[in-house]
Amino acid sequence: MYIKARVSLLCTYDSDADAAYIYLEHPVPPAAAERVIPFDIKDGMFNLDLDTEGHVLGLEILGARKRLPHALLGVMLDQNQEQTEQS
Template identity: 70%
Template structure:
């Protein structure tokens, strides 16, 4: 049975690379311990990261400014600012 529930997700954004990352598991295993599956192969703009068991642990979004809803990107940036400014 499917149950709907809102859960917090850890998200990050790198403005220099214009890349967002949505963590579905944390911490993400080192690159050598995971598999990356690109999709939208024409543009190569999204990558799914899988752990060794084949579970999706994260989603990387390249060109995030043009691909994410502005409200989501703003929420990620606001959260990052608050986290970085904690004593």
Template identity: 65%
Template sequence: MYTETRVPLVCSYDSDADAAYLYLDHPLPAAAVRRVVPFDPADGMSNLDLDADGRVVGLEILGAGRRLPPALLRAIRHPAEEQAGSD
């Protein structure tokens, strides 16, 4: 059976590093990430963060500017970054 649920998405974006982080557990307790699993072997540009029980607690996406939808990046950028980018 398929069930659709909507939950708030908590994410961050570092434009200097062009890296986004999507929190699947938030707030993420200190030292919660016990293992990092790289995926997308063609690029090696994404990592799954797992907790001690093997649950995925976060997703890091490097090269986010070209790999994520523009609307998502606009939504998570800090307003000061948006203004600086338009100068």
């Protein structure tokens, strides 16, 4: 059986580190990421954060400018600029 659903995700971007984080659970409880599973692909590094039961909490994407779809990165950069201006 195939189920299709749309859900909102929280995504953050750190321009200094060129790293994005896609939260599958938010907020991630302190020290909840019991296990980090790194995996590499050419020109990028990804980390899956898992809890003690093996549920995926989030995905970290290093080298995000090269790896993320332009539309998603653009939204995150626009949001970051708005937050900076409000501070």
